[in-house]
Amino acid sequence: MKVDFYTPKREYNEKKEEFNKAIQNVLEKGNFILGEEVSNLERAIEEYTGAKHAISVASGTDALVISSDILGFKNGKEVITSPFTFLASTSCLVKHNAKPVFVDIDEDTFNIDTDKIEEKINSNTKGILPIHLFCQMSDMDKIMDLASKNNLSVLEDAAEAFGMKWKGNNSTTYKHSGTLGDLGVFSFFPTKTLGGYGDGGMIITNNSDLAEKVKMFRVHGASKKYHYDYIGYNSRLDTIQAALLLVKLKYIDNSIIKRNIVSNWYKERLKSIPYIKIPKIKNDQHPVYYVFNILTEKRDELCAYLKEKEIGCSIYYPIPLHLQKCFSYLGHKKGDFPVSEKICEEILALPIYPEISEEEVDFVCNAIKSFYKK
Structure with missing residues (x-):
């Protein structure tokens, strides 16, 4: 018997008509960049996660790079994170000349050992970047307490964490991953729990000012067409990917x-x-x-x-x-x-x-x- 580590074929065959129809609809409309399916997906992610704002981008890596830029994780500032993760969780800092400060992990969860974070905080520390790995979230109670105490920003790398929810000790309700920090990111890489048929990503936040910046940063820093407030990025989720993700989100x-x-x-x-x-x-x-x-x-x-x-x-x-x-x-x-x-x-x-x-x-x-x- 052959057992694939991962295969998209079975899901596609189960829902072939829906996927094909979703693609066909986009092709017929001809709006391939920031089409209505993109907006529909963003609103659907807001509803699912409880985040006030969801802004789609071209990949999970772009989501990390853009978020790091907006939160000021750059120019020699230190950001505390884990060495046990995918490259993008740290390269997003280095691309802006920030300094990653590593903290070892908890052997039982593979997530950052929150008991070791405080000793790494100093006057040059700008933020904390926890990564919610594999099946569970980092200890967000301790992370948010430390961030509040030391006036630090928190970027949640929830690239692998779609659907994960945290209650902890400071809440009466469960909160979706990515909604506890200042910004949170998802990846829609095909293998992910909510995965597309190519690259894709999302940035979520409850902060309206940060959300407006993200919207500008993903289109070259423009507040409106050809009016640039920032030096931004070209990072937009394809309309076809959004259409496919809307089908998957239903299930x-x-x-x-x-x-x-x-x-x-x-x-x-x-x-x-x-x-x-x-x-x-x-x-x-x-x-x-x-x-x-x-x-x-x-x-x-x-x-x-x-x-x-x-x-x-x-x-x-x-x-x-x-x-x-x-x-x-x-x-x-x-x-x-x-x-x-x-x-x-x-x-x-x-x-x-x-x-x-x-x-x-x-x-x-x-x-x-x-x-x-x-």
């Missing part, structure tokens, strides 16, 4: 439920294997399993074995950012962030998407069991 709650069901299949079948550790969900929040990770002994050998069995798997992430060549100028060395380094050697992502079958999950888990019996 997002069911997709999230299915992902959580799949995660429970894995947990139940793998819990008896002593060589495997499954991350813990911490704090009062609603997780969403964008990725299902395990920590495992002999990770590289297991990954190779699974691929021999035609089972897709992936490693998020093989090298922490502080040890990447492009960040060598920061002067970090091996051992500076030991938890991140340890996780990078043990983590392995297994196939998870709403259309995967229980039979396929059984096949994956049986293959893992057979590997450790060798």
